[in-house]
Amino acid sequence: MTAALQALQLIAFLAAVACAVYCFGYAVSVRIRYIGLGRPDPPRPAGSGGRLDSGSAEPSFAAQVFGHRKLLNDRKSGVMHLVLFYGFLLLQLGAIDLIGQGLSREWRLPLGPLYPYFALQQEITVILVLAAIAYAAYRRYGEKLPRLKRNREAATVVLLIGGLMLSVALTNGFKLAWDGGHPSLWHPVASAVAACVSLLPEAAAGALFYIGWWLHLLILLAFLVYVPQSKHAHILFAPLNLYGRRKMPRLPETIDFDTAEDEQFGAGSLQGLTKHQLLDLYACVECGRCSNVCPATGTGKTLSPMQLITNLRDHLNAVGQAVTSRSPWMPAAVFAGKSQGTLADPSLRMVGDVVTQAELWACTTCRNCEDQCPVGNEHVSMIIDMRRHLTMTEGDVPGTAARVLQNLERQGNPWGLSRHARRDWIEELRREGAIVPEARSGEPFELLFYVGSMGSYDTRAKSVTKAVARLLEAAGCSYAVMGEEEWNSGDTARRLGQEYLYQESARETIERFKKFGVRRIVTADPHAYHAFRNEYADLGMPDGIEVLHHTELLASLVREGRLVPAARLDAAATYHDSCYLGRYNGKYGPAREVLRAIPGLELREMERSGPNAMCCGAGGGLMWMEETEGTRIHTARAEQAVAVAPDVVATACPYCLTMMRDGLTHLQRERIETRDIAELLARSVFGPADA
Known part of the structure; x- marks a missing residue:
């Protein structure tokens, strides 16, 4: 190439790069300005959310960005994306090398004796990325995964990445032919391309190199401009999102x-x-x-x-x-x-x-x-x-939800029942011979059993409350309940969007905790558990109060030998994970530990269990609202339980207990029992006849 053509090539190159970089910068800056339209983010207290068990905590920033931890939940897609991610990173050095060769024929990355290894690595990477993008296209357009969109934007990305890889392979091959290089194991792809054009004159091979070089450059710059204006903006914004x-x-x-x-x-x-x-x-x-x-x-x-x-x-x-x-x-x-x-x-x-x-x-x-x-x-x-x-x-607010909010405001429970009825279960259990101590100001106790509205009023959930109380008494725990003094946790109000009512309820509850000098709480309600453990701190919850879910406490009491499950329960059980116990707080093990400690009980896991367990449909205030679209969520979840042929569906949440029971009833599978973990443990500790 003459000096004049080289100068023209350089000018055109600089103009194309400058134009692309300007367009890229503009697109990014505009989106940053749009993000700036939002309200300032509230300050986040140091360590907020840090109470998750280390085994279930969110993966670290590095693990998600560089290890693709969550993408690898779907092994095929995860591996494919890892190849694309690291392939692109590795090929950037190759892009510098290729661009340099287009500006100066003698240019090489200054890698010395390592250059052949670098060239081989680049060619292998090109092949792997081509295979990954071909598989991506198959997943989207051949396999037609329902979760993936099949639109022009998705097709554009496939074509751009595929075009980039092909242009690299062709351009390297044309360069090898132009230089008169011999086939080599260090350049397997380039050697194959060079062999196809080996009969062309040197000038023709050189012309093909520059055509391929410009094609690669323009595709690369087009991709740069396209990224911030497409779904691939996540390349730029996802790391910031994960970091913050x-x-x-x-x-x-x-x-x-x-x-x-x-x-x-x-x-x-x-x-x-x-x-x-x-x-x-x-x-x-x-x-x-x-x-x-x-x-x-x-x-x-x-x-x-x-x-x-x-x-x-x-x-x-x-x-x-x-x-x-x-x-x-x-x-x-x-x-x-x-x-x-x-x-x-x-x-x-x-x-x-x-x-x-x-x-x-x-x-x-x-x-x-x-x-x-x-x-x-x-x-x-x-x-x-x-x-x-x-x-x-x-x-x-939908009518049923509005009534629930009104009842919570007036009577402190979703049904609008008398506050005095909160302690009905206490009298019932005392008539059966239990003690059930109630908290009194100035009278010491080690553990507060927070029952909650479901456990106090709902007929089915009261059975769970009684089982927990009997187990606490049998284990010799120094505990107390608040009876009429207990207040609704406010969880339902907050999830329905009534923040003011939530705060009123939470502050009332906190004042009672202070009044009775509470230092340790156990509850069978995962929603209250989450609120006390993670959300009440913003409203003045005293530091140092330990909050336990009843499955955690029961598991520890069994482990310590203070509760001994002796009676056999010869049955197959499947466990439904509560969202507010599992995904919100990382507690998946304690309930299963209790179930495995019960003689004769066989634990069968549903297909969706643990971190990927499906919701029962009661969360977010939907316990109190009617489903009018599609299939009822509790029915779909009950079908997943039925698929493992259990004799009993175990739960650890009063809302889940109700929803799973209703789902099984809808499926006409009433013979399958729904039981809380505490009820099953009580059967084994006290014997089926006394539970």
Whole structure:
């Protein structure tokens, strides 16, 4: 190549790179500006969410970004993505080397005697990435996985990555032919390409090299510009999202009603969401893992966690453009068509138009979506923030939920029953000969048994309460209950978006804890357990109070020999994991430890168990609401239990107990018992006749 052509090549190269870098920078900066439309993120107390057991805690930042920990839950997709991820990293050195060769024929990376090894590694990597992208295309278009979208955007990415790899292989082969190189094991792919064009004159081989070189460069720069304007923006935003994510996701920050300056609560618009929540929208990879495990999506409800995120993202692009007067697309002439979707109207209401009420009220807050998300998105906090807007700002709550909130406010329980009835179970158990000590100010006890509204009022759940009390007495525990002094934990109110009522209930409960000098709490209600353990600290819960779930305490009492399960229960049992005990708090082992300690009881795991267990459908306040779309969630979960042919379905939550019983009844499988862990242990400790 003459000096003039080399100079022209350099000028064209610099112009193309400058243009691409400018477009990339513009697209990224605009999205950062859009994220800035959100509210400031609340301060996160040091160690918030740090109470998770180390064995069940969220994977570290490094493990998720560089180890693809969550992606590897789906082994095939995870390995494929690992190859693509590290292949791209390794090929960047090759791209530098190839670009340098196009600007100067004698250029080589200064690797000395290691260069042949580098060249071989690059060719092997190209083959592996081509195989991975071919498999990705098969998964999407051949296997047609339901969770994967099949649209122009997905096809564009497949073509760009495939084109990049082919251009590398062809260009290296043309270069080898141009240089008159001989076939070599260090260049297997390039040698094969060179052999195909070996009969061409040197000048023709050189021309093919520059055609391939420019093709590779333009595809590479096009991909650079395309990334921040597509779902592949997660390459940039997902690491930031994971880095800024809480150790354990919690609900939105506690609202300070004393300093609130207006009557607008929750998120009715994008500006009502926090910056980190808006970052979630651009971090989404659209892999569909969230919707794949969502109990609402899986049973035919309107809600799809992935669609919720992508709809909000498209709406953010429209609102951001209207507010900042900056187009989200660069160059707009190429990407303008992307902005013509149904959500491109910035005048649409976020709650009602972009996200429907049916979607918001279908969420069980089980967090299976978040647990599966490889980029750390927190769908539930956004949904609760939008519920807060409906409940506290609009006053728009489904009828049954509205009645529950009213009953909680007036009588402190979801049914609106008398407060005096909270201690009915105490009198019933005392008539059976139990002691059941009640807390009195100034009278010492070691353990407070917090019963909760379900355990106090619900006929079926009261059996669990009695079993726990009898086991505590048998183990010689110094415990007490609060009886009429007990207050609702406020969990249901918070999940339904009524933050003010939640705070009132929580503060009342905390005052009673202080009144009785409580230092240790046990409860059979995972929802109260989670609230006490992780959420009450924001409202003045005294430091140092130990909170136990009854399965944790019972497991330790069995382990210490203070409870001895002696009677055989010859039956097959399957255990349903409570979301608020498992995914929210990482407690999967204690219940299973108790079950395995019972002689004759065979534990059979459902296909979806442990961290990937399906919700029973009661969480998020849905215990008190009627399902009107698709299949009932508890029926779908009961079908999964029936599949392992159990004699009994064991639970560790009064809500789950009710839902699993109703699901089995709906399936006409009433012969399968539903029992709490405490009830099964009591049968073995006291004997079936006395349990």
